[in-house]
Amino acid sequence: MYYWNKDAECVDRGELDALRNYRLLKTVRHAYENVPAYKRKFDEIGLRPEHIRGIEDLPKLPFTNKTDFRDNYPFGMYAVPMDKVVRVHASSGTTGKAVVVGYTQGDIATWAEMIARTLGAGGTCKGDVVQNAYGYGLFTGGLGAHYGAERIGASVVPISGGNTKRQIQIMQDFGSTVLCCTPSYAELIGETAHEMGVDTSKLPLRAAFLGAEPWTEAMRRKIEELLNIDALDIYGLSEVMGPGVSYECMEKNGLHINEDHFIAEIVDPETGEPLPPGSKGELVFTSLTKEALPILRYRTHDITYIDDSPCPCGRTFHKMHRIMGRTDDMLIVRGVNVFPSQIESVLMEMEGTEPHYMIVVDRSEGEMDTMEVWVEVSPELVSDEVRTLENMERKIAGELHSLLGISLKVKLVEPKSIPRSEGKAKRVVDRRELYQ
């Protein structure tokens, strides 16, 4: 069995609970005293930090939502002055969906520890060559994985995403032993290697740590076979920390939650009522050690359940099942969060299009996710020239690309051809089978 920090990861549950209680009270006070948004929420319901005496009081705390980040954009959720913030990351979106997060020096160290545990659980150690193909930049994946791999003392190749043939060349030349990227990118790398005639069983590559988008057991088998490796799932979200909030061990049967740093709850997505272990519901996180951005009961909109049965790996951290769905309409396409409302806002601005549209997401075997936006043309737009229509498609695709940061295809369709619905319009057709 591999561990980065066996003392922490296999801690006695009694000791862990005592630690969690202590850290929760500290976090609640820190949030209340330093983040006006939290103070307002507490005051509104007459809650005082001293009313929280332990984890059993957690349900008394109000939820935090993505809208809290939007309402307090960009730095209003921070609990420390900017001179303590050494790093800023942000999630995608410019139409009110952007989430800006900050980290103190201490937070960066905690985060690196989370990733070190994650990579360590798959056997990564000093001497490994970690090819980090997560995107670097505002996205938390790249730098998150980077710092964790450095913490372990591995040699990091900060190649970032894209340029697949070069990824494989580097993998051969540098002797990469560990790969970090999104699962769909790992699949593409594997397929491409085979097309190039590379015998992956001869590569020193041993393990991949794949996250930032949902994937299936079938994809795991395929990636493992293509690259001749162990593929492990990692989970995280920028509001809570970034990648590494939970991680799989070699049992490959659920993700251990770093419970000394986060409390995970499962609640009924409709009522918000807490559900017992084993029940499927919405995952909610409370941070226990974050300094810059303490988070209380953050609603992830991810659907899963908690498995508190002992794991043969010896880790005492409870596990969460891989993500089984979403409670909202957010799509994750090639690691990027996409909300239909963002696409709608672009179409509204565009002359010649109707507000009727449909988003079709697909993932063919061995390919990255593809996204098509079907847009109804208005009768006024239709001309006798294909060029006019093609220009329209290009223009919409360009606008969407600059907003979302991912390329997609725009397809014009006949007016009234997208099914109308009497209730909530069905805007998304997701043909990927992500949640088995």
Add this chain to the structure above:
Amino acid sequence: MKVSQLSVFIENKSGRLADVTRTLANAGINVRALSIADTIDYGLLRLIVNDPARAKSELTNAGFTVALTEVLAIEVPDKPGGLAGIIDAFAECGLNIEYMYAFVGTSGENAIVIFRVEKVDEAMSSLQKKGVKVLSGEKLYAI
């Protein structure tokens, strides 16, 4: 003098073209000429019919998106070099041809070809000055 052409936006789905032709047939409208410009996902069906205004309303009622465009119907001598002479005339007048297609049927000794150009009126008068025979809509629909 100009001719009205219908342009119908059609998704590349089986049966869609049949829907157009069936709608026109049921309305007793005669198709005189047609061409299709296609892309991967959709096509533009261009039609010259005997009654463009009614064809447009019938197709619109049937749920199609239709645009009317003015085009030129030009008599082309039905002999070797006939078309070349006409195209030369376009070039001499500095006219760009956006697209063109042949018309079913003839007028006297001549074949008929449909041309789409940018400025229809200017194009028509400068072509006529060169002796090119431009057919009127009324005459054309009646052929």
